[in-house]
Amino acid sequence: xxxxxxxxxxxxxxxxxxxxxxxxxxxxxxxxxxxxxxxxxxxxxxxxxxxxxxxxxxxxxxxxxxxxxxxxxxxxxxxxxxxxxxxxxxxxxxxxxxxxxxxxxxxxxxxxxxxxxxxxxxxxxxxxxxxxxxxxxxxxxxxxxxxxxxxxxxxxxxxxxxxxxxxxxxxxxxxxxxxxxxxxxxxxxxxxxxxxxxxxxxxxxxxxxxxxxxxxxxxxxxxxxxxxxxxxxxxxxxxxxxxxxxxxxxxxxxxxxxxxxxxxxxxxxxxxxxxxxxxxxxxxxxxxxxxxxxxxxxxxxxxxxxxxxxxxxxxxxxxxxxxxxxxxxxxxxxxxxxxxxxxxxxxxxxxxxxxxxxxxxxxxxxxxxxxxxxxxxxxxxxxxxxxxxxx
Numbered sequence: 074x075x076x077x078x079x080x081x082x083x084x085x086x087x088x089x090x091x092x093x094x095x096x097x098x099x100x101x102x103x104x105x106x107x108x109x110x111x112x113x114x115x116x117x118x119x120x121x122x123x124x125x126x127x128x129x130x131x132x133x134x135x136x137x138x139x140x141x142x143x144x145x146x147x148x149x150x151x152x153x154x155x156x157x158x159x160x161x162x163x164x165x166x167x168x169x170x171x172x173x174x175x176x177x178x179x180x181x182x183x184x185x186x187x188x189x190x191x192x193x194x195x196x197x198x199x200x201x202x203x204x205x206x207x208x209x210x211x212x213x214x215x216x217x218x219x220x221x222x223x224x225x226x227x228x229x230x231x232x233x234x235x236x237x238x239x240x241x242x243x244x245x246x247x248x249x250x251x252x253x254x255x256x257x258x259x260x261x262x263x264x265x266x267x268x269x270x271x272x273x274x275x276x277x278x279x280x281x282x283x284x285x286x287x288x289x290x291x292x293x294x295x296x297x298x299x300x301x302x303x304x305x306x307x308x309x310x311x312x313x314x315x316x317x318x319x320x321x322x323x324x325x326x327x328x329x330x331x332x333x334x335x336x337x338x339x340x341x342x343x344x345x346x347x348x349x350x351x352x353x354x355x356x357x358x359x360x361x362x363x364x365x366x367x368x369x370x371x372x373x374x375x376x377x378x379x380x381x382x383x384x385x386x387x388x389x390x391x392x393x394x395x396x397x398x399x400x401x402x403x404x405x406x407x408x409x410x411x412x413x414x415x416x417x418x419x420x421x422x423x424x425x426x427x428x429x430x431x432x433x434x435x436x437x438x439x440x441x442x443x444x445x446x447x448x449x450x451x452x453x454x455x456x457x458x459x460x461x462x463x464x
Contacts, residue, residue, distance in 0.1 A: 121145055128154065128172065138163045138185070144170040153178045160185025167195045167213075177222075179203035189213035192238060198222055201244075206230060217241045220267055225249055232256040239264040244293070245271045248278040248304075255280075261287045261312075270296045270317075274327075277303035284310040285334075291317040302326040311337045311361075318345045320373070325351035333361035340366045340396070347373030347401070353381045360387045366396040373397060379407035383462040390416045394460045397433040404430040405462060414459035 114133050118124045119140040125148050127133045132152075137159045143166040153176045164186040171193045174180070177200040187209065189195050194215040196204055201221045208228035214236035217224055223245035230252070234240055239261040246263055248254050252275070256262060262284045265272075270293040274280055278301075282288050288308045289298065298315065299322040300306055307330045308314045314331035315321060321344045323329050331341045341358050342348065347370050350356045356377075358367045367385050368375065375397070377383050385394050395403065405411075406428055413422040 118142070124148070128156065132156070135159065137161060138165065142166070144168050146170055148172045150174045150176070150178070152176050155179045157181040157183065158185070159183050160187075162186070164188070165195070167191065172196045174198040174200065174202050177201050179205065181205040181207070182209065183207040183228075186210040187213075187216075189215070191215075193218040194241070214238050215240065215242075217243070219243050223247065226254050227252050230254045230256070232258075234258040234260065236260065239290075242266070244269070246289075247273045248275055248280050250275040250277055252278045252280075254278070255282075257283045259285045261290045263289055265289070265291045265293055265296070267293045268295060269293065272296075272298045274300040274304045274306050276301045279305045280307070282308045282310075284308065284312070286310065287312040287316055288314045288331075289316065291315075291319075294318060298322060300324050300327040300329060304328065306330070308332065309334060310341075312339055313343055314341045316343045320344060320346040321348040323348065323350045323354055323356055325378075326353050327351065328355040330355075330357040330359075332359045333364050335361050336363065337361035338363045338365060340364055340369050342368045343370070344368075345371045345373070347375050349376045350378065350380050350383065352379045355382045356380060356384075357382070358385045360389060360392060362388050364389050364392050366393040368394070369396045370401065371398040372400045374401065375403045377403075377405040377409070377462055379464075380405070380409070380462055381464060383460070385460040386414075387416070387458050394457055395433055399433075401433040402430050403433055409462045409464065412459075412461040412463075413457055414461075416458035418458075 115135040116127050116133050117137045117139045118127055121142050121144055124142055127136045128148050128150055132154045133156055135157050138161055141164045147170045155178045160183060162184050167189045169191045171191050172195060187195050190213060192214060194217045196217040198219050202219055203223045204217055204219060205225045209230045211232045214234060215238040220242050221244055224241050224243045225247040227249035232240055237260050240256055240258050240263060242264045244267045262282050270291045272289055288310050296317040296319045298317055301324045303326060305328045309332045311334040333341055360367050367387055387394050408426045408428060411424045411427050415421050
């Protein structure tokens with residue numbers, strides 16, 4: 074094990090020098106946090122014994138992996154430890170074992186290929202810990218288990234999980250600015266059961282997820298979900314792409330496309346208090362042949378705010394685009410072109426330069442107000458198969 078000590082070094086990775094448990098500012102990139110360290114301890118490890126020692130008994134700021142490593146036991150971090158693990162494009166095979174953090178802390182893992190057969194993945198903490206990945210390739214049952222903590226993805230991430238477990242059980246999920254995330258899972262992608270779960274798809278992040286169940290399963294109370302400008306979020310799922318007891322926010326100039334597998338029956342979005350789609354956003358939902366509806370909500374408001382493109386398509390002859398509680402509204406305040414289709418015909422009605430507020434009860438929509446001379450009162454909304462808005 075080679076050790077080096079440097080004085081007065083400015084460390085650009087947050088996890089390397091944190092002294093107390095903290096959470097990054099919402100949506101903040103790890104690389105944006107600059108801290109001054111009086112002393113930075115760096116070791117290079119080439120065996121599992123050296124890696125275990127660096128994490129357990131000899132806390133180290135920067136751990137540089139110098140060879141492929143296979144775990145032979147759990148690693149238990151007893152106290153607060155905030156290291157950066159530099160993978161240097163090597164492979165860490167954790168097998169059935171896990172890195173278990175007993176105290177809250179922040180761990181950054183960079184440029185690593187990791188594999189795991191364990192139920193908790195490569196990292197577990199029951200504390201409000203932070204795990205930050207940059208350029209990760211992973212295969213196994215689950216990446217990490219942090220029900221009270223956060224997982225952030227930066228750089229390029231490729232994940233494939235092959236079990237009934239989620240990619241990560243986590244409370245705060247961040248896809249960092251300019252990151253490229255791709256994942257395929259045979260279970261829910263992300264299970265977020267604690268109170269106040271949050272998902273951020275940051276500026277210019279590209280996220281692609283294929284799930285045999287749900288994608289973002291936000292069962293915890295008072296959730297928050299947001300995509301930011303330039304982001305591109307694409308999912309294919311059997312179950313809902315987004316489940317939350319709250320309102321989803323799809324930001325201005327963002328792009329979202331949720332697709333449902335042919336075996337899906339439950340729709341693509343459940344957001345109990347509605348959703349907002351921002352200015353110049355692209356928002357596409359493609360339902361499955363068995364899907365009963367695309368968007369389900371209780372009494373709520375669904376707002377499309379001067380959007381570039383909204384295309385909601387039900388591919389089920391007995392399905393619906395909206396299923397909303399009585400007293401709900403679907404509204405667009407800026408002039409838009411509205412195109413409605415039946416189950417079999419794509420464009421049965423078109424209105425240009427329209428501002429409208431559509432009252433909703435169940436699957437029935439009716440005009441509350443509209444601009445110009447366009448009237449869609451006579452349209453049979455029960456037969457609506459597509460709902461499209463363009464500028």
